[in-house]
Amino acid sequence: MTTFYCDFDSRLGRIRLTGDAKALTGLYFIGQKHEPAAEPDWVKDATVAPFPLVREQYGRYERGELSSFDVPVRMDGTPFRKAVWQALRAIPCGSTVSYGELANSLGIPKAARAVAGAVARNPVGVIVPCHRVIGSDGSLTGYAGGLDRKEALLKLENVL
Numbered sequence: 001m002t003t004f005y006c007d008f009d010s011r012l013g014r015i016r017l018t019g020d021a022k023a024l025t026g027l028y029f030i031g032q033k034h035e036p037a038a039e040p041d042w043v044k045d046a047t048v049a050p051f052p053l054v055r056e057q058y059g060r061y062e063r064g065e066l067s068s069f070d071v072p073v074r075m076d077g078t079p080f081r082k083a084v085w086q087a088l089r090a091i092p093c094g095s096t097v098s099y100g101e102l103a104n105s106l107g108i109p110k111a112a113r114a115v116a117g118a119v120a121r122n123p124v125g126v127i128v129p130c131h132r133v134i135g136s137d138g139s140l141t142g143y144a145g146g147l148d149r150k151e152a153l154l155k156l157e158n159v160l
Contacts (some may be wrong), residue, residue: 005038006046008055011062012149017055021048023074026123033144034121058126062156067093069127077121084118091132094157098136112136120144126153 005018007030016035018026028035038044046052050071060066075085087105091097097105099112099119106115122130125145131153135141143150154160 003039003042004045004048004051005042006044006048006051008046010058012145012152015058017051018042019048019050020074022050023072024050024054024124024127025074025076027054027125027127028123029125029145029149032125032146034123035144054127061126064156067157071127073124073127075123075128077118077123080114081118081121084115085122085124085128088119088122088128088130088133091129093129094159096132096134096154096159099133100136102133116142132157132159 001020003018003025004021005016007014007016012029014030016026016028016030017024018036026036054071057066057069057071061069075082077085083106084102087102099116100109102119103109103112103115119130119133120142122128125131131143131150140147140150151160
């Protein structure tokens, strides 16, 4: 299956999208942790579905006009990671949860660190809102895109 990609500018920096012409497989701030490098066989094409829809919805999100995304997403990972990523999608805009609360919601209360590791590997940032997970003391901790972006995203959502 061909991997397509495109980059675009946002208020929070340049973003790379990856996908397979049916679903979005990645949304990364350029330079963030765990961002995959473009492979030689990847095809750069900003017109491939669902990239135009993602860019349109992301722009509305940044303007405060959209609180949840409606784009096809495919996330490849272990069953554990997929469960964590699915739980992230249930965190409403304008809300936060701690890593421990997220672990509890998955029925594994002693697995906060493992949950944090899965959150850090979320391949579809912002749309799958890993930025809404905070430390148990309310502090902003761990965000692959950088804590400054995490803070900015939470401010966009009127959390901070």
